Structures are given as C-alpha cells and as structure tokens.
Amino acid sequence: MKKFFALFIVLILVLATLGCTDNSQVVSDDKEGDKVTDKKPEDDNDKPDKTDDTKPKIDFDEVQPNEAGEIMVLMYHSIAPEEDTWVRTPDNFRKDLEKLYKNGYRLVSMRDVIKGNIDIEAGKSPVVLTFDDGTQGHFNYIEKDGDLVIDPDSAVGILLEMNEKYPDFGTAATFYINSNPFRQPEYAERKLKELVEFGMDIGHHTYGHIYLDQHGPEEIQRQMAKLQELVNDVLPDYPLDTFALPFGIWPQDEYRQYAIAGEYDGINYENIGVLEVGSYPAVSPFNKSFDPMSIPRVRASYEEGYGHFKFFFDVFEDNPSRRYVSDGDPNYVTVPEELKDKINLDDFPYKELRTYTIDE
Ligand SMILES: [Zn+2]
Structure with missing residues (x-):
C-alpha cells in the first residue's frame, strides 16, 4: 500500500x-x-528585473544607515592552543566571532569590501577576517574514528561551526598564504579548493614570506608570480588579487609598483588591494579617502591597547556613528545628510547616493 x-x-x-x-x-x-x-x-515574472521596489523600504530613523562609516579588517595569525601576541586560541577566536555576531557584525570578504559589494542586511555592519601565513591551525585535517575530518578547532572548522549556528553570519575570510599552504602538503590542493567552496578567499602573501624592501624588481615579481602559479595550478581561474604585505613592509619606493602588479616568466599578477599590518579600522570604500592600495588592519589578539580588536570594538560601541551600518541595498550608498561630502562614487558608477536626516 x-x-x-x-x-x-x-x-x-x-x-x-x-x-x-x-x-x-x-x-x-x-x-x-x-x-x-x-x-x-x-x-519567473519577478525574476528578470529584481529592482529595489521588491525590497522592503527601510526606516532611516530606526536603521540609521551610515555607509560612510569605518570597517574593521581584523588581522589574525596563528590559531593554536597557547594565546600569544600572534596567536589566538580556538576558544578565543570563537568568542571573537560570537561577540561580533551578537553586536550586529556580518562577515564580508576583503575583495567585496574593495569592490563595494557589501551586501548585508539593513542595520548590520561589515567586518573582514584576514589570516596571514597559511599556518596549519588555519585549516587542519585530522583523523577521527578512521575518517579524515576538518579539525573543529582550526579557523576553517570554527568558521563553518559559527555559520551553522548563525546562517546569516557568512563564512567570508581571506587566507593570505605562502608556499606550503596550511602545512599538510598532502591535502594542500584539497584545502585550496575547499576554501573557495566554503565561500572563503585566498590572497597573496609572497611565496617565501620575504622582506620586500630587501629585494629588487625581479625577485619581488618572482615571489608574487610563484604564489599565483601555486594557486592557479589548483584553481585555474581563481583571481588572486589582494595582497597582505609580509611583515607589513613595502618594497623600496622605486619598486613599490611591483607589490601591486607585475609579471614573471609569463605569469601576470595584479592586486586590487594591498593590506598593511596596523593599526586602525579602514574607511568605507565609498569614502573619498579610501585607498585600496593601503588598507589598514586591526590586530585580533588578547591585547587591549590601541591597534587591537578590543580597543576598536569598544570605540565603535561608544561612538556608533563611526561604524559602517548597511542600508541593506547594494544599489544605494546611504549616509546621513551631513556626511554626503565624504562620499565619492566615481569608482562605483552603478551605485546611487541617498541621504537622510533624522527628525528630532
Ligand atoms: Zn606574514
């Protein structure tokens, strides 16, 4: 039956x-x-032109969008059992993410911020996660009951866990790698492919983690191109296009351009953004003073002083007007009337500026 x-x-x-x-x-x-x-x-009728008419109108008084506001680009190094200046423990990393989520932050990739694709719910703030050096604690495989599984205490494991718990948090994070990414060569290819499948990103950090100021054009370009080749051998069309400077150090002035673009042995690279090491939040990509070739980062560690996560998290809590708050609509850049002069949309011709004043 x-x-x-x-x-x-x-x-x-x-x-x-x-x-x-x-x-x-x-x-x-x-x-x-x-x-x-x-x-x-x-x-299907609705599909061809899904314009903003279909989106709920936002209440400016309530949401108070500020797309001229600042964005924290958090810089992590190792995720490992002992907390230290350059190490965050798995549990402290979880706590950072919980704190961010519960206070209205949503994950947006470095590339999407640079391109102005900040597509999060109205009233929420973007935050960018970056991980330097491709250590094993970022993405680790372990054996459990005879199966190969992602280490739940590695950064990738924790990001997936958080996104399961809070599906609107997202998984965006950029891993700035060198040669031998994530230190388990047997799984390197698999990890690179999976990162992209998980909605995460890979970025330049030079092949050998070199001091760029100690090298000339040829070696700088070779370092960039070799890493690009490593990634593109696994992911042929992957745009490796943001660069975290190793040690936060630029090449000597006359070779500065090679941190941005170059060519070696027929391999071309071009970055749309370059990330520094310190020490404060980035301005909005729509702000006149935004310079994608010098994006500051906030240090994610236990330390509490200027330059660190806790410091700027508190600054944003105490001064909510400093923080980027989304209008929920990527077609518009919405700012309070008094901030409109800060905005320059020349690089975003498809976006429209919208301002509002709050009735007192
Ligand atoms: Zn590094």
Missing part, C-alpha cells in the same frame, strides 16, 4: 513538473524554461 502511495505521489509530481515547465516557457523565453523547477510561473 505504501509503495503504491509513493508511486502515486511521484506521478503527481512528474505531471506537475511537466505542467510547470510548459508554463515557464510561455512566460519567459530564456533557457530557464528548459530546467525542471518547482517554481511557480509568477516567480
């Missing part, structure tokens, strides 16, 4: 699907019509 019932349901579904396919072909002439979907035809 059960079997017969199941067969009947399948038959109904098949008939319904056929019906749907026919309908959507009438509605739209695009390739979507050939796909078997369970979408109702009216959904």
Whole structure:
C-alpha cells in the first residue's frame, strides 16, 4: 500500500513538473524554461528585473544607515592552543566571532569590501577576517574514528561551526598564504579548493614570506608570480588579487609598483588591494579617502591597547556613528545628510547616493 502511495505521489509530481515547465516557457523565453523547477510561473515574472521596489523600504530613523562609516579588517595569525601576541586560541577566536555576531557584525570578504559589494542586511555592519601565513591551525585535517575530518578547532572548522549556528553570519575570510599552504602538503590542493567552496578567499602573501624592501624588481615579481602559479595550478581561474604585505613592509619606493602588479616568466599578477599590518579600522570604500592600495588592519589578539580588536570594538560601541551600518541595498550608498561630502562614487558608477536626516 505504501509503495503504491509513493508511486502515486511521484506521478503527481512528474505531471506537475511537466505542467510547470510548459508554463515557464510561455512566460519567459530564456533557457530557464528548459530546467525542471518547482517554481511557480509568477516567480519567473519577478525574476528578470529584481529592482529595489521588491525590497522592503527601510526606516532611516530606526536603521540609521551610515555607509560612510569605518570597517574593521581584523588581522589574525596563528590559531593554536597557547594565546600569544600572534596567536589566538580556538576558544578565543570563537568568542571573537560570537561577540561580533551578537553586536550586529556580518562577515564580508576583503575583495567585496574593495569592490563595494557589501551586501548585508539593513542595520548590520561589515567586518573582514584576514589570516596571514597559511599556518596549519588555519585549516587542519585530522583523523577521527578512521575518517579524515576538518579539525573543529582550526579557523576553517570554527568558521563553518559559527555559520551553522548563525546562517546569516557568512563564512567570508581571506587566507593570505605562502608556499606550503596550511602545512599538510598532502591535502594542500584539497584545502585550496575547499576554501573557495566554503565561500572563503585566498590572497597573496609572497611565496617565501620575504622582506620586500630587501629585494629588487625581479625577485619581488618572482615571489608574487610563484604564489599565483601555486594557486592557479589548483584553481585555474581563481583571481588572486589582494595582497597582505609580509611583515607589513613595502618594497623600496622605486619598486613599490611591483607589490601591486607585475609579471614573471609569463605569469601576470595584479592586486586590487594591498593590506598593511596596523593599526586602525579602514574607511568605507565609498569614502573619498579610501585607498585600496593601503588598507589598514586591526590586530585580533588578547591585547587591549590601541591597534587591537578590543580597543576598536569598544570605540565603535561608544561612538556608533563611526561604524559602517548597511542600508541593506547594494544599489544605494546611504549616509546621513551631513556626511554626503565624504562620499565619492566615481569608482562605483552603478551605485546611487541617498541621504537622510533624522527628525528630532
Ligand atoms: Zn606574514
């Protein structure tokens, strides 16, 4: 009896699907019509131009968007059992993420901030996670009950755990790697591919973690190109296009351009952003003074002074007007009227400036 019932349901579904396919072909002439979907035809009608009309209007008084505000780009190094200047323990990293989530922060990738693609819910603030040096604690595989699993105490494991707990938090994080990324060569390829599948990013940190000021154009370009080759051998189309300066050190002035773009042995590289080591939040990408080629970072550690996460987290709590707050609509850049002169959208021609004043 059960079997017969199941067969009947399948038959109904098949008939319904056929019906749907026919309908959507009438509605739209695009390739979507050939796909078997369970979408109702009216959904397809909405699809071609999903404009802001379909989005709920935001209440400026309540949300107080400020897309001229500052953004913390957090700089992590190792995730390992002993807390230290350059080490965060797994539990402290979890606490950082909990604190960020609960206080209205959402993860946005470095690349998306630079490109102005800050697509988070109205009233939320973007925060960027960066990890330097490709250590094993960033992405580790362990054996558990005979299976190979992602170490739940590695950065990637913790990010996945948090995103499971808070699905709107996101998984965006950029791992600035060198040769031998994540120190388990047997899984290196798999890890690079998985990072991208998980919605995370890979960035330049030079092949050999060199002091750029101690080298000339050839070696600088070779270091950049070799890392690019390492990544592109695994992910041929992956745009390795943001660069965290090793030790925060630029090449000598006359070779500065090679930190941004260059070519070695037929391999071209070009960065859309360069990240420094210290020591304060970045301005909004829509702010006139935003310089993608010198993005400051905030140090994520137990330390409490200027330059560190706790310091600027508290600064933003005490001065909410400093913090970037999203309007929830990537088509607009919304700022309080008095901040409109801070904005320059020349690099974002598809975005429109919108201002508001709060009724007292
Ligand atoms: Zn480094």
